[in-house]
Amino acid sequence: MEYWMKKTFISSLVASVISLSTGCRIGSQTTDAGTETVYTANTSVKNQGQIGFCWAYAAVAMIESNFKKKTGRDIDLSEEAIGFFHFSEQLKAMMDNNLKFNSNYFNIRETNSVNRGSNALGSKSTLALIERWGLIPESQWSEKFETQFEKDFAMKAIKDQFFKMQEKIRGKQNVVQFNQIFQVLTDSAFVSMPPVDSFNNGSGTMTSTQYAKNVIGFNASDYEDVEIYKSNALTALKPALQRVKATLASGNVVGITISMPSGAARGQRIVANRFVGGIGPYPIGGAHVMVITDFKNKDGVFGPVPDANAEVNKPFDLGFQLRLKNSWGSATGYNEFGQVVQTGFYDMDIGYIADTLDSNGLVIFTFPR
Incomplete structure (x- = not known):
């Protein structure tokens, strides 16, 4: 894959964009002067400590989020x-x-x-x-x-x-x-x-x-995995990311499992509250599971936007980022409105996903049906 995300793949994304009719966002559900924003419900960020239960924390975060979206109430699960x-x-x-x-x-x-x-x-x-x-x-x-x-x-x-x-x-x-x-x-x-x-x-x-x-109203069949590998990335990644946009626009969060770098590469790829991309392949050192709560396009913003539909319909470019609810505590990060208030939210460059696939790593998106 190597160079595809930086040139070839991005241009194919620009040339072929799935049309989405709903607005994107994370923020309050309001309509103000024609600006519609969509709220992805979230409970508080937690800290898994050193136990390595990120998969359990991410699953609970998705379930808690969906429960809050349906009922308007917070729930705290173990x-x-x-x-x-x-x-x-x-x-x-x-x-x-x-x-x-x-x-x-x-x-x-x-x-x-x-x-x-x-x-x-x-x-x-x-x-x-x-x-x-x-x-x-x-x-x-x-x-x-x-x-x-x-x-x-x-x-x-x-x-x-x-x-x-x-x-x-x-x-x-x-x-x-x-x-x-x-x-x-x-x-x-x-x-x-x-x-x-x-x-x-x-x-x-x-x-x-x-x-x-x-x-809680939980059913495992209410969720669906989409797995992306290097071998299917050119055909599968673009529609998967478009589906992420559409799902967030509907007010639901999306789970993401992604390979992680090992050794010194970890410090180069995870800087403060950001998963940095565009560096190239890295040695795989395990996997991590988080929850996607928002996205932004190049020159765009997280949170409420002047024209939500336009942001949803924009093609991908190297400025595209995902916002993630992590389970590493709240020592650093943004809140869901993009404010630096140390709530444990992280950002991921689209290039990090490309580098992961270039490294023969794996990306899994978990969508609510």
């Missing part, structure tokens, strides 16, 4: 509960494998490897996980690993507990007894298990899956 569900499934699979092959091998890092670079939970797999386990309000269960030390301590506790109980596990044929041991193992990393079977959210007692479906 990201760590989703991480717990994934961790539990991975741990149980590893335990089952050890029992099957009479093995003592147990690498706790393997259990958490998806959080450390794979895109496997960057999109639809996370939503499928939520479909299986449900959602928990933050007020009902919240376990935060604030530092790498806390996370490593928890991982070591589970590993130690696993070896202590290895022989007991081998002798357990009863499913109920096995599950009891499994719960002890899992609870060694967290103070308690999320209350999946019963909790009261203020309007009645229910399970986590009932809460997700009946209160």
